[in-house]
Amino acid sequence: DEPVLLIETADPAMKQWIxxxxxxxxxxPPWPRAGGKWGRWMESEIPEDSLIYAxxxxxxxxxxxxxxxARGYDVRESIENNFLxxxxxxxxxxxxxxxxxxxxxxxxxxxxxxxxxxxxxxxxAYHWLKEILYGGCFYDGMWHEAPSYxxxxxxxVGWDFDELTGYSDPPGYVDAVYGERFDDLxxxxxxxxxxxxxxxxxxxxxxxxxxTPVHDTHPNERRSQPRVETVSTITPGYGHASLGRGTAGDQxxxxxxxxxxxxxxHLDCLNLLLFAKGREMLSDLGYTHTQVRKWSTxxxxxxxxxxxxxxxxxxNSDGDLLAYFPGLNGASMVEADGVRAYGDxxxxxxxxxxxxxxxxxxxxxxVVDIFRVQGGQTxxxxxxxxxxxxxxxxxxxxxxGRRETMLEAGEEWVEPRDEQSQFNVWGxxxxxxxxEADGAVTTTFTYTDEPAKGVRAHVTGDGPMDxxxxxxxxxRRAGSDMRKAxxxxxxxxxxxxxxxxxxRSCFAAVEEPFDGKPFIDRVERIELTPADANAVALRIxxxxxxxxxxxxxxxxxxxxxSTPDGVRLQGRLGLLRTVDGIPAGGWLFExxxxxxxxxxxxxxxxxxxxxxxxxxxxxxxxxxxxLVTDAELPLGRVLSGVWMIVTHGNGYTHGYEIERIxxxxxxxxxxxxxxxxxxxxxxxxxxxxFPQRTIEGVxxxxxxxxxxxxxxx
Numbered sequence: 001d002e003p004v005l006l007i008e009t010a011d012p013a014m015k016q017w018i019x020x021x022x023x024x025x026x027x028x029p030p031w032p033r034a035g036g037k038w039g040r041w042m043e044s045e046i047p048e049d050s051l052i053y054a055x056x057x058x059x060x061x062x063x064x065x066x067x068x069x070a071r072g073y074d075v076r077e078s079i080e081n082n083f084l085x086x087x088x089x090x091x092x093x094x095x096x097x098x099x100x101x102x103x104x105x106x107x108x109x110x111x112x113x114x115x116x117x118x119x120x121x122x123x124x125a126y127h128w129l130k131e132i133l134y135g136g137c138f139y140d141g142m143w144h145e146a147p148s149y150x151x152x153x154x155x156x157v158g159w160d161f162d163e164l165t166g167y168s169d170p171p172g173y174v175d176a177v178y179g180e181r182f183d184d185l186x187x188x189x190x191x192x193x194x195x196x197x198x199x200x201x202x203x204x205x206x207x208x209x210x211x212t213p214v215h216d217t218h219p220n221e222r223r224s225q226p227r228v229e230t231v232s233t234i235t236p237g238y239g240h241a242s243l244g245r246g247t248a249g250d251q252x253x254x255x256x257x258x259x260x261x262x263x264x265x266h267l268d269c270l271n272l273l274l275f276a277k278g279r280e281m282l283s284d285l286g287y288t289h290t291q292v293r294k295w296s297t298x299x300x301x302x303x304x305x306x307x308x309x310x311x312x313x314x315x316n317s318d319g320d321l322l323a324y325f326p327g328l329n330g331a332s333m334v335e336a337d338g339v340r341a342y343g344d345x346x347x348x349x350x351x352x353x354x355x356x357x358x359x360x361x362x363x364x365x366x367v368v369d370i371f372r373v374q375g376g377q378t379x380x381x382x383x384x385x386x387x388x389x390x391x392x393x394x395x396x397x398x399x400x401g402r403r404e405t406m407l408e409a410g411e412e413w414v415e416p417r418d419e420q421s422q423f424n425v426w427g428x429x430x431x432x433x434x435x436e437a438d439g440a441v442t443t444t445f446t447y448t449d450e451p452a453k454g455v456r457a458h459v460t461g462d463g464p465m466d467x468x469x470x471x472x473x474x475x476r477r478a479g480s481d482m483r484k485a486x487x488x489x490x491x492x493x494x495x496x497x498x499x500x501x502x503x504r505s506c507f508a509a510v511e512e513p514f515d516g517k518p519f520i521d522r523v524e525r526i527e528l529t530p531a532d533a534n535a536v537a538l539r540i541x542x543x544x545x546x547x548x549x550x551x552x553x554x555x556x557x558x559x560x561x562s563t564p565d566g567v568r569l570q571g572r573l574g575l576l577r578t579v580d581g582i583p584a585g586g587w588l589f590e591x592x593x594x595x596x597x598x599x600x601x602x603x604x605x606x607x608x609x610x611x612x613x614x615x616x617x618x619x620x621x622x623x624x625x626x627l628v629t630d631a632e633l634p635l636g637r638v639l640s641g642v643w644m645i646v647t648h649g650n651g652y653t654h655g656y657e658i659e660r661i662x663x664x665x666x667x668x669x670x671x672x673x674x675x676x677x678x679x680x681x682x683x684x685x686x687x688x689x690f691p692q693r694t695i696e697g698v699x700x701x702x703x704x705x706x707x708x709x710x711x712x713x
Contacts, residue, residue, distance in 0.1 A: 010055065045091050046108040047084075055079060056115045080116045088112060088121060097128040098135055100149045100263075103156035107163060114167070119182075122167060126187065129160055133194060138237025139654075139677035139689040141200030142195070144262040148287060150201050151223060161187035171694065193307055193619075196674065199224075203233040204242050206275050207251040213286030214240060214257055214271075216264035219387065219476045227251065232326035234334070236643075236655035237677075239319050243332040243357045243367075250363040252276040252513065254355050257284070258319025258336035262691070267312040269319050269341035270353045271302040272369065272383075274455065276513030281445070281455045283387035283490070288475040290485035291416035295473055298425040303340075303383050307348060307376040308333040309408075309426065312341035320653040322352065323572075323590065324643045330359035331587050331707040333573065337653075347502045348375030354551060358575065360542050364519050367511040369537060370551050374504040381458055381465075381495040381507045390448035393491035395469050401434030406468065406494065418482070429492055431557055432470035440525065441467055443493045444518075452516050458523035459495055459509040460538070468494040470585035498686040508536045508551075519543070528561045537563050545584075548576045548596075556606060558592055567596045571606055577710070585710035603707045610632055612646065612699035615680045616669060619688070625676055626662070626669040629701070633661045633668045642703055644670065648685060649697015658703070670701075 017639040019623030038506055047227050058064065059076065068075045091097075097106060106125040132153065137143055143150035167185045174181045188194055202224045204212040209224040211217050230244035230251040246252050255273040258266075264287075274282035282303055285296040295301045299311040322335040335354040342348040356368040372381050385391040406429040407413060413427035439461055446454035459465075472492040478484035497505050512520045521545025522541040526548075534553040539546060550561060550569040558570035569574045569701035571591015576599075594601045597638055610631025616622035627646070633639065639658045647653045677689040678699070685695045 002559045005654055006601050007559075011434075035379055044105070046087055046105040046112070048108060049111055052084075052108065052111045052115055057083075059115075060232040065644060078356045084112050084116055084328045085118070088118075098131045098138075100143070100145060100153040102128060102132060103153060103160050105593075107156075108159040110160075110164060117170065119169045119173050120175055120177065122169075122182070122336065123178050123180065124161075126164060126182075126185070127178060129157055129187070130191060132157055132241070133191060133197060134689055135692055137193075137197050137200070137476035138235070139675060139687075140235045140237040141197040142235045142238035143197075143200075143501075144238070144690050145264040147204075147211040147213075147223070148217040148221060149264050151211075152412055154194075154197050154200075154436070158188075158194060161191070161194060162189045162553055193675070196475075200235065203236060204240055204255070206253065206280060207278075209279075211691045212240070212242070213257060213284045213387075214259075214268070214273075215266050216287040232332040234324055234326070236324070237323055239321070239336070241321075241324060241334040241336070241355075243326075243334060243355055245330065245332070245359065246363070247356060247367055249278050249515075252365055254357055254367045254511070256334050256336060256353060256355050258321065258338055260316070260318035261314035265314060266297045266302065266305065267299045267314060267317075267341070268302040269303050269312055269317055269338035270351070270371070271305065272353075272355070272511075274367065274511055274513065276455065277453055277515040279386065279447070279453070280388060281386055281513055282383065282511070283385070283474075283476075283597065285387050285474065285476060288478075289419055289480045289486075290475050290478055290482050291418050291421050292428070292473055292475050292485050294416070294421065294423060295425050295428045296475060299424045300380075300382060301384075301428070301472070304353075304366070305351070305371050305373050305505070306380040306382060307342050307345055307351075307373065308378050309380065310342075310345065312338075314341060317341040318652060320647075320651075322653070324655055325589060325644065325704075325706050326641075326643075328589075328706050329367075329556075329585075331575070331708070332357045333589055333706075342375065343354060345376055348373075349502070350374035350504070354573070356549070356573065356575070358540075358547060358549075360519055360545070364514070366513075366520060366540070368538065368540075368549055368551075369507075369509040369511055371507040371509070372505070372534060372553070373494045373507075375502045377498060377501040377503055379497045379503060379505045379507075379508075381459065381461075381493075383470055383493040385445040385476075385491040386447070387474045387490060391445045391454065391491050391517050392448060392451075393442065393469050393471075393493065395433075395435075395443045395467065397431035397435050397437050397467065399435035399467065399469055403432040403434055403468070408430060408695075428473045429468070429494065430471055430489075432468040432492075432494070435467045437461075437467050437495070439463055439465070440523075441465065441495065442523070443469060445491045454514065456512040456514070456518055456520070457493065457509055458512065458520070459507060460523070460525035461495065461497060462504070462506055463497070466496040466498075468492075468496070504533055504534050506534070508538055510538065510540060526563050528563060530559065530561065532561070535561055536590060537561075537567075539563075544580050546578045546581075548578075550574050556592070558606070560593070565596075567594075569594050570675060572704075585708070587706065587708045587710075589706045590704040601707050601709055603705065606704065607705055608639075608703040612680060613667070614677075614699055615676065615678050617677075617679070617688075619675060620679070624662075624669075624671045625674060626671045627656070627676060627678070627699075628664075628667050629670060629699070631668060633670065633703075635661050635663055635668075639703060642705065644672075644701050644703045646698055646699055646701045649683070649695045650693070652695075 110125035573589040574594040614628035
């Protein structure tokens, strides 16, 4: 009878115990969410299954009858009312139950309900599990925080669904709150979205099977099997694209991150990660529990452009997808806008990045990386190397100066002591060699253990740039051991432009991963006629091949812009390839013409556009998932695999992959590959999935088109 006595001895004090904390100012609801008596977090406020099942197992024990007689009251009733029910009532004061630890205590509540015959507890738990699924995941299935927390949350939801499968309410019971009863409940069947959500982050996994270490994702956390081939993928709701190519050891990914900050997030909109030649060459540091956590979450700790040496903001920092072409004769492209991330700096009105992966041979490819910024007075283009392995850095210009850190006059370094420590992250950049580049610089990061493997960054700017090459902290290899957090370093490049605000910069870079020896001979920034601050052209020479790339922000009708050697573009992005001086092909993204020397690509149109008037959803009884428009679009599967970009009334954008176009009652139904989650009625749009906003205004769409003609590659 020892367990019985243990439970019952604690029982009289239970109601007082669950409301006694030393840190709240007053002892009344709402209670703290991180003071669990059974563990660290609120998930432990409801006893775990062992205690619940223990009570179930001893319920019929005669010892409970003996204890009831000895104590003068019904011990079973006391345990249930003063312990189990009281605990559930206490948890109700938290108000909402849809965070990343909720699935643990929700299933505990359902277990209590089944053991003590309180079916409402089961209904309550199931309601909140569905709220976690639909209210916590974007329409692409991604949990709104980070891949690590995605799996923590959604795997538990899946387990809970499995445990509730087959549950039936007592005869005649109808829940008074939800107006429903359960007979042979089957949550997985009734919520098919769980199938998409469970492994949603896996589409972004590195070729090694490791989760992409964005936000608070544990580095080198393997959630899938290593791949033998990589293609381009995207999570358009979450805001992360991976331009992929290659097989076996030549698999490559250039990943662009443009999500908002919704918990366990970093200040990292438009961050770049590069995986190539079997290694994560340009890392996202991911999660650390060491004293330098502030560094790994900071803007400066990522591969992007920092404005005025400041962090991006967290709230209201969502990026916007502008274009996504996952595969066009070997090339892929993505472009995103991140201007909201610097919304707290007045005058920042341009902050966008475009990535284009270009095949150079069967095994090699490079990344064209164009970062446009306007606003502030200082722009720092930041790039660091591997977070896992030692690398060295070399530069093609003289760097005669030296700086111990990147702290400015009057700024001090305060040694961090614990995970919550606040410090100036510019002090993490150490031993910086300094110089000045007249518009272009090439920096090479190579592996210490394999000096013939690495990545070169060819960067061109609008004018002179201050160059800083040194090192910055890489806390990954320290794990959670704070004693080692300052022991590991990675190569760090900073290219700084300064001027009167609002400063405008267009950093046009080429990232070249290599194994054996570099394959690019020369990267040049060339003039365009007519010139424009937002238009840039690069000439990339590799062997007997020359690639000319022109990128603009032009709108239709597109002006013609040309290079000195006669490459002409009317559109947003074009790449013309010559081999031995003869045009061998090209790629045209959202344009009407790309031409040179009697060779041209001239598609009939560059894009389709229109407005969305209604929606169709399978979840709402529709035949398919579609968006409805009056615009003239080609019927059938002409646009299959093409991505449409919808701009909502609040200015936010999302992407949807087109499956086909149907005509119904004189309107075009744009059938998409999975549930868009939009519920449109008149001028009001509601998001069924996270973040479940209600948006006023028109939903406009664009379907940018691309064309390619290539030979041999």
